[in-house]
Amino acid sequence: MQFFYKPGRIIVTCNKRLSPFLQQETEELGFDIIRTFSTGIELKGTLNDCIRLNLNLRCASQVLFSLQSFPCHSPVQLYDTASKIPWEAIFEKSGYFSVTSTVDHPSINNSLFANVKLKDAIVDRFRDKTHERPDSGPNLQRTVIHLFWRDEVAEIFIDTSGETLAKHGYRKIPGKAPMLEALAAATLIASRWDRKTVFINPMCGSSTIAIEAALLATNRRPGLFRNNFGFKHILGFDETFYEQEKRKLQEQIGDLRGMKIIATDISQDAINISKINAGAAGVESLIEFKVCDFQETEIPENEPGIIYFNPEYGERMGNKNELEETYSKIGDFMKKRCKGYRGYIFTGNLDLAKKIGLKANRKIEFYTSKIDCRLLEYELYEGTKRVDKATGEL
Numbered sequence: 001m002q003f004f005y006k007p008g009r010i011i012v013t014c015n016k017r018l019s020p021f022l023q024q025e026t027e028e029l030g031f032d033i034i035r036t037f038s039t040g041i042e043l044k045g046t047l048n049d050c051i052r053l054n055l056n057l058r059c060a061s062q063v064l065f066s067l068q069s070f071p072c073h074s075p076v077q078l079y080d081t082a083s084k085i086p087w088e089a090i091f092e093k094s095g096y097f098s099v100t101s102t103v104d105h106p107s108i109n110n111s112l113f114a115n116v117k118l119k120d121a122i123v124d125r126f127r128d129k130t131h132e133r134p135d136s137g138p139n140l141q142r143t144v145i146h147l148f149w150r151d152e153v154a155e156i157f158i159d160t161s162g163e164t165l166a167k168h169g170y171r172k173i174p175g176k177a178p179m180l181e182a183l184a185a186a187t188l189i190a191s192r193w194d195r196k197t198v199f200i201n202p203m204c205g206s207s208t209i210a211i212e213a214a215l216l217a218t219n220r221r222p223g224l225f226r227n228n229f230g231f232k233h234i235l236g237f238d239e240t241f242y243e244q245e246k247r248k249l250q251e252q253i254g255d256l257r258g259m260k261i262i263a264t265d266i267s268q269d270a271i272n273i274s275k276i277n278a279g280a281a282g283v284e285s286l287i288e289f290k291v292c293d294f295q296e297t298e299i300p301e302n303e304p305g306i307i308y309f310n311p312e313y314g315e316r317m318g319n320k321n322e323l324e325e326t327y328s329k330i331g332d333f334m335k336k337r338c339k340g341y342r343g344y345i346f347t348g349n350l351d352l353a354k355k356i357g358l359k360a361n362r363k364i365e366f367y368t369s370k371i372d373c374r375l376l377e378y379e380l381y382e383g384t385k386r387v388d389k390a391t392g393e394l
Contacts, residue, residue, distance in 0.1 A: 003090075003158070004047040004236045009066035011157070013040040014059050014182065015166065016367050021186040022059040029056055048241055050160040051231055055223025055245055058185035058212075060165045064146055064157035072154035074107050075117045078147075082121035082156060088129045090158070091143040091234055095134045097122065100159065101147040108149070118147050118156070143233040162230035168215075169225035170281035173273045175206025179310060179346075181222075183368060184212040187375050190364050191306060191344055198305025200341075201263045202294035207274035207287070209308055210263035214283035217256055221249045225281065256286055260305075264290045264297045295329065299337050307334065307341050307380075313349035324355050331356035334380050343378035350374060 014022045016039055023036045026043070029052065034042045040061075045053075053063045067090075070081050091097060099119050103111040119136050122145065126133045134143075144159035166182035188209070193199065195217040201210040214220075223246065231237060265271055271289050278284040290298070299307070309330055314320035334343045335358060347353050348371040353360075362377035 002236050003065065003234065004238060004241075007044055007046055009069075010043050010045050010050060010053070011040055011064040011066070012043070012053060012057065013061045013064065015039070015061060015180070017365055018059045018182060018186045021189040022057065024189060025057060025059060026053070029053070047158075047160065047231055047234065047236075048238070051229075051242055051245055054161055054165065054229050054231065055249060056221045057165060058168070058216075058222055059182050059189070060161075061182065062146070062159055062161045062164065065160055067156045067158060069153065069155040071152055072105075072149060073152055075114065078114065078149070078154060079117045079121045081154075082118050083125050085121075085125070085156065086129075087122050087125045089235060091134070093126050093130045093132045093134055095143055095233060096139070097134055097136050097143040097145060098138055098140055099136070099145050099147065100140075101149070103147065103149045105149050105151065114147060114149060118145065140230075141228060142230075144230045158230065158234060160229060160231040160234075162228065165222065168212075168222040168281075170211070171206070171208065171277050172280050173206065173276055175270060175273050177312075178206050179208045179368065181208060181212060183366065184208045185216070187344075187346055187364075187366065188212055188216055190375055191308070191342070191377070193306050196257070196259055198259065198300050198303050198341075199261045200297060200299065200305065200307040201261075201309075202265075202297045202307070203309055203311055204263035204265045204274060204289075205270050205310070206277055207263050207270075207289075208277075209310055210261055210274070210287050211278050211281050211283060213308075214256075214261050214278070214286045215281060217259060217261070218254050218283065218286065219252050220282065221252075224249050260288060260300060260303075261286060262288045262290070262298060264292050264294060266291065266293050295333050295337075299341070302340075305341050306344065307338050308344045308346070310346045313347045313352055320349070320352065323349075323352055327352045327355035328357065331358050334358065334378060338380045341380045343380050345376045345378075346373060347376065348373040 019036050023041050031043050050063045099115040101111045101115050103114045108114050123133045140162045144162050146157040146159045148155045168181040199213045268291050271291050358378050360376040364375040366373045
């Protein structure tokens with residue numbers, strides 16, 4: 001089966017609320033989107049297109065290539081249909097595969113049971129056709145098959161990604177409560193930063209935000225940091241095409257053309273971790289790191305730009321009472337020191353956000369883990385409107 005050249009249905013998944021930004025970056029790659037939903041997008045393409053998507057997308061989690069969609073009312077029907085798919089033409093009989101699933105059907109109390117039925121169908125098909133069977137297990141480093149079964153319709157996919165794309169592969173040391181790389185990239189896309197003007201990230205922690213900003217500004221793609229994908233273990237995989245696409249990633253890297261990216265944190269350990277992670281991403285020399293309180297962060301004058309805070313917000317880290325003072329100081333700092341900039345604060349605590357004392361002109365919805373979050377945008381011009389820090393009202 002020459003899936004690498006045969007068009008089919010592609011679903012690219014992402015974390016909730018990232019799909020508008022996933023759609024934007026996919027369209028920038030030249031793809032036409034059929035539909036966008038809360039956790040992904042649908043398009044049409046080949047497995048070679050899946051290679052490009054895996055290498056280039058910043059906001060994605062998995063790139064799924066559909067094998068078959070069918071009515072499904074029971075585990076028996078799942079097994080019977082899956083056993084008719086020519087698995088021996090999809091991956092090696094001596095290979096290794098894993099099954100993942102998203103299942104919502106009354107006949108299934110535990111999605112692992114559906115996984116086992118699909119795995120059994122694949123194994124029995126191999127035994128029947130080749131008298132051998134591949135190994136199987138939970139490892140996502142080889143062939144990955146995904147089952148989506150909701151209500152009375154099931155669909156079986158090749159997961160061309162394997163391990164999630166949401167982790168971009170450069171972060172060697174996570175630090176405390178780090179932001180997921182895909183989420184960080186999505187918030188930067190949401191900010192409409194032009195990737196040319198100054199970018200400042202006080203309270204940077206392990207610097208996921210600053211590193212993703214440097215990657216965006218220089219057009220470094222996540223595929224640069226990863227060598228194994230699910231598509232590599234599908235029969236018909238063209239190593240030459242893959243290497244050509246990898247070379248394109250290298251060739252399109254740009255420079256900052258004098259633009260500044262500044263990351264500061266009061267913790268020396270945080271800055272040490274940041275430098276290690278930035279080095280793994282190839283951008284350490286592009287970021288000015290400094291150990292200091294956020295209020296001592298250098299703000300270049302007469303240079304428009306963005307200042308981006310991702311402070312603690314009391315859910316996983318930080319004391320809420322102490323954080324009220326911190327948020328108030330952030331607001332004062334942006335008001336007094338950052339005139340002419342656009343300010344952003346990513347937080348999962350809107351009560352704390354009221355202590356900033358500035359009126360947000362945009363509130364963009366995100367999730368981190370299961371926490372409802374906002375990216376708050378502020379225009380920091382002379383005479384920015386103040387709000388009551390206790391109530392958040394003008």
